[in-house]
Amino acid sequence: MSELKKLKRAALFVQKRAKISPKIGLVLGSGLSDALGKLEREQRFSWAKIPNFPQPTVVGHAGEWVFGILEKKSVLISRGRVHFYEGYSMSEIAFPIRVMKLLGIERVILTNAAGAINTDLKVGDLVLIRDHINTIPDNPLRGENIAELGPRFPNLLDAYSARLRALAKEAARDVGLELREGVYIATPGPMYETPAEIEAYKRLGADLVGMSTVPEVIAARHCGLEVLAISVVTNMAAGIGADKLTHEEVLEITKRREHDLAKLLRAIVARFS
Numbered sequence: 001m002s003e004l005k006k007l008k009r010a011a012l013f014v015q016k017r018a019k020i021s022p023k024i025g026l027v028l029g030s031g032l033s034d035a036l037g038k039l040e041r042e043q044r045f046s047w048a049k050i051p052n053f054p055q056p057t058v059v060g061h062a063g064e065w066v067f068g069i070l071e072k073k074s075v076l077i078s079r080g081r082v083h084f085y086e087g088y089s090m091s092e093i094a095f096p097i098r099v100m101k102l103l104g105i106e107r108v109i110l111t112n113a114a115g116a117i118n119t120d121l122k123v124g125d126l127v128l129i130r131d132h133i134n135t136i137p138d139n140p141l142r143g144e145n146i147a148e149l150g151p152r153f154p155n156l157l158d159a160y161s162a163r164l165r166a167l168a169k170e171a172a173r174d175v176g177l178e179l180r181e182g183v184y185i186a187t188p189g190p191m192y193e194t195p196a197e198i199e200a201y202k203r204l205g206a207d208l209v210g211m212s213t214v215p216e217v218i219a220a221r222h223c224g225l226e227v228l229a230i231s232v233v234t235n236m237a238a239g240i241g242a243d244k245l246t247h248e249e250v251l252e253i254t255k256r257r258e259h260d261l262a263k264l265l266r267a268i269v270a271r272f273s
């Protein structure tokens with residue numbers, strides 16, 4: 001079956017069952033999947049049930065889509081995502097984003113946990129991604145172009161919408177939260193970086209480092225979705241902070257910042273037209 005057919009089949013399955021048709025999508029990353037709590041008119045779809053959706057490779061949490069009302073707006077929230085380091089193909093990583101597009105989503109807010117390379121940032125900071133550098137050795141657009149979704153050679157200028165970033169800053173001000181801005185470098189993972197890699201990334205112009213988001217942004221921009229992306233700084237990157245990095249630390253900090261992230265996301269969604 002062609003990729004487009006697989007996407008359409010998944011979209012049709014959801015469309016038939018969903019009671020609302022949102023234009024706003026949110027992707028909640030590592031440790032952030034519960035951030036927004038229960039929605040009004042909530043309707044949940046396990047990825048295990050949606051045809052052709054990426055399935056978990058190991059026992060653990062499958063992804064889930066939640067439809068509902070947030071700040072009086074219809075939203076589709078993706079709780080969890082799949083990563084390159086788990087062994088998923090780029091088509092699998094892009095799949096949920098592309099189905100969002102087929103469902104009529106126009107804007108996506110992606111969230112993640114990231115390490116800070118720039119020493120002006122600190123643990124716990126919420127950071128708008130202004131631009132990215134990609135070191136993941138594959139991307140969802142390689143291979144035959146799905147022309148129905150977008151062009152063969154898409155632009156990544158303004159990939160992280162300046163308009164939405166300005167709106168997010170106003171929203172942060174509304175709720176009294178500090179919102180920083182920076183360049184995110186995506187690495188394939190799953191190992192954290194070496195201090196020498198972090199030093200190199202710093203010289204390349206990266207402020208933040210993480211193992212997700214960029215493939216989704218590439219897929220989203222290809223099909224014309226407007227993108228906003230927010231990192232939660234969970235640690236200073238390797239060699240910058242004194243400590244050894246652990247996934248437990250990443251999850252602990254995201255848990256601690258979940259409340260403020262939710263406050264920010266609500267304020268942003270409230271400002272969306």
Ligand code: HPA
Nearest residue numbers: 113114115209210211237
């Ligand atoms: N490196 C890569 N990915 C990450 C980090 C990091 O330091 N922290 C959270 N995700």
